[in-house]
Amino acid sequence: RKEVEQDPGPFNVPEGATVAFNCTYSNSASQSFFWYRQDCRKEPKLLMSVYSSGNEDGRFTAQLNRASQYISLLIRDSKLSDSATYLCVLEDDKIIFGKGTRLHILP
Amino acid sequence: NAGVTQTPKFQVLKTGQSMTLQCAQDMNHEYMSWYRQDPGMGLRLIHYSVGAGITDQGEVPNGYNVSRSTTEDFPLRLLSAAPSQTSVYFCASLSADRYEQYFGPGTRLTVT
Numbered sequence: 001r002k003e004v005e006q007d008p009g010p011f012n013v014p015e016g017a018t019v020a021f022n023c024t025y026s027n028s029a030s031q032s033f034f035w036y037r038q039d040c041r042k043e044p045k046l047l048m049s050v051y052s053s054g055n056e057d058g059r060f061t062a063q064l065n066r067a068s069q070y071i072s073l074l075i076r077d078s079k080l081s082d083s084a085t086y087l088c089v090l091e092d093d094k095i096i097f098g099k100g101t102r103l104h105i106l107p
Numbered sequence: 108n109a110g111v112t113q114t115p116k117f118q119v120l121k122t123g124q125s126m127t128l129q130c131a132q133d134m135n136h137e138y139m140s141w142y143r144q145d146p147g148m149g150l151r152l153i154h155y156s157v158g159a160g161i162t163d164q165g166e167v168p169n170g171y172n173v174s175r176s177t178t179e180d181f182p183l184r185l186l187s188a189a190p191s192q193t194s195v196y197f198c199a200s201l202s203a204d205r206y207e208q209y210f211g212p213g214t215r216l217t218v219t
Contacts, residue, residue: 095140
């Protein structure tokens with residue numbers, strides 16, 4: 001299994017819908033997990049960290065499943081402005097970025 | 108705070124030319140890194156530094172040099188540009204608690 005794997009998408013989702021995507025990882029010793037967001041032709045920016053107990057920030061929910069070695073991101077009531085690429089990031093002794101999942105919110 | 112700044116924003120080089128991409132941060136972060144991003148390849152780590160005077164190689168270091176004489180600055184040097192180095196280059200610094208990476212706006216480099 002690759003260190004970090006994400007479905008590249010694109011996910012084409014109508015505005016207002018709920019969308020979720022996962023990121024699988026191979027190193028069970030990975031300690032910290034994050035989701036970053038990258039808009040077209042811009043730099044990545046931290047969206048949220050991912051805790052074992054799950055965490056929520058407004059319409060966004062991130063979860064970690066250590067047993068199955070994946071993290072997830074759920075976006076509720078999607079907005080046009082959510083269109084972006086979402087990067088999964090892991091940290092153990094190094095920081096590893098996934099290749100990203102492209103999300104298009106359709107009006 | 109300006110955060111992480113990069114110059115130039117765009118650059119076109121001819122094969123064989125050399126140049127330096129500048130990166131600076133004003134957050135007093137010890138850890139800084141350089142990535143390149145290519146379509147379908149994601150972000151790949153070129154070099155990183157855990158503090159002034161200390162640098163190390165990342166995943167794709169060939170053809171690039173770095174130095175870290177101060178905490179603030181982390182320039183990336185292309186020794187002899189090749190078309191394979193056409194890419195978008197991002198510099199980043201990591202907060203002291205290792206919670207968040209702050210990225211610069213990127214440099215779009217084309218080598219012809």
